[in-house]
Amino acid sequence: MVAVVSSITALWETRIRKVQEDEDQQRRTKTGGGATGRLSVAVWEDRAVLARLKQKLQTEDGRLILRIEQEEWKTLPACLVQLSQVHEWHIHRTGLQKIPDFIPSFQNLLVLDLSRNGVAEIPKQIGKLTQVRELLLSYNRIQFVPEELSSCESLERLELAMNRDLSQLPDQLRNLKKLQHLDLSMNDFTCVPDCVVGLPAVQWLDMGGNRLQHLPEDIHRMETLHTLWLQRNLLEDLPDTISRMSSLDTLVLSCNRLTDIPPVMGDMANLRFVNFRDNPLVLDVSLPCRTTKVEDDEDDREMFGREFMQVYIQEARKRAELQLP
Numbered sequence: 001m002v003a004v005v006s007s008i009t010a011l012w013e014t015r016i017r018k019v020q021e022d023e024d025q026q027r028r029t030k031t032g033g034g035a036t037g038r039l040s041v042a043v044w045e046d047r048a049v050l051a052r053l054k055q056k057l058q059t060e061d062g063r064l065i066l067r068i069e070q071e072e073w074k075t076l077p078a079c080l081v082q083l084s085q086v087h088e089w090h091i092h093r094t095g096l097q098k099i100p101d102f103i104p105s106f107q108n109l110l111v112l113d114l115s116r117n118g119v120a121e122i123p124k125q126i127g128k129l130t131q132v133r134e135l136l137l138s139y140n141r142i143q144f145v146p147e148e149l150s151s152c153e154s155l156e157r158l159e160l161a162m163n164r165d166l167s168q169l170p171d172q173l174r175n176l177k178k179l180q181h182l183d184l185s186m187n188d189f190t191c192v193p194d195c196v197v198g199l200p201a202v203q204w205l206d207m208g209g210n211r212l213q214h215l216p217e218d219i220h221r222m223e224t225l226h227t228l229w230l231q232r233n234l235l236e237d238l239p240d241t242i243s244r245m246s247s248l249d250t251l252v253l254s255c256n257r258l259t260d261i262p263p264v265m266g267d268m269a270n271l272r273f274v275n276f277r278d279n280p281l282v283l284d285v286s287l288p289c290r291t292t293k294v295e296d297d298e299d300d301r302e303m304f305g306r307e308f309m310q311v312y313i314q315e316a317r318k319r320a321e322l323q324l325p
Contacts, residue, residue, distance in 0.1 A: 069093055099126070135152065177200055181203065188210065209232045243264040288311070
């Protein structure tokens with residue numbers, strides 16, 4: 001009788017253990033299936049976003065361009081790295097808040113144009129884009145430029161206009177040997193950074209709409225500069241060394257606090273266009289009337305332009321010789 005009871009007990013224990021094992025297996029399968037389900041959803045979401053991004057691709061002149069405008073893309077998805085062959089990004093008015101950390105994956109990138117967004121920071125990883133030629137970040141919220149940007153050795157164009165609180169640049173930027181076009185307008189600079197004066201190839205510089213109070217005495221070191229925009233600043237005088245800028249042909253100085261024009265500027269035969277409009281110049285001069293029509297640029301006859309500068313300097317010299325007040 002005892003043997004029979006023991007046998008029945010063993011049988012039930014085996015059945016109970018088997019049921020528990022089946023239940024455990026079902027729970028594991030269900031849990032695994034849920035994870036797989038969630039993973040599948042994420043994969044399909046990435047595929048959908050990637051398909052949407054591919055619709056934004058264009059080919060122009062043999063370059064693959066990603067162009068997104070006036071849509072909401074505050075962040076860029078990680079699946080974008082699957083399009084690392086893209087040569088240009090043009091992402092405007094999307095509310096983009098951050099340049100993604102995976103930006104170094106785009107080693108073929110030649111143009112990074114993120115103008116008119118909400119980007120607050122240039123990541124240090126930007127320095128790994130050694131092939132990029134144009135970096136356009138105007139109308140954002142950038143307050144600081146990292147020294148790593150100086151490693152973008154192919155950079156030819158840098159635009160940082162209208163970031164408002166930007167007031168300094170790292171000295172290392174003078175190492176951008178190929179930089180030709182630099183736009184720092186409508187920011188908070190009080191002086192021209194030394195690294196800008198030290199740029200060896202810069203040809204076009206816009207620092208209008210800042211708070212510049214003076215120009216550096218060694219500004220003539222900018223030997224390749226041909227266009228200089230300095231409108232809407234606080235300049236009260238100009239250094240005589242400006243006359244030694246042999247390549248300068250366009251100089252805009254409107255809306256400053258200049259009271260005089262340096263006489264040495266009269267020898268700047270290379271200066272094609274200049275504008276002194278809306279400055280409190282001490283001498284009141286006007287252009288002489290012409291009796292004959294002369295074939296010449298319209299800019300020559302513009303009040304406060306090049307011919308005005310020459311007439312002003314002549315009048316100043318005449319008054320100095322006669323010692324007139």
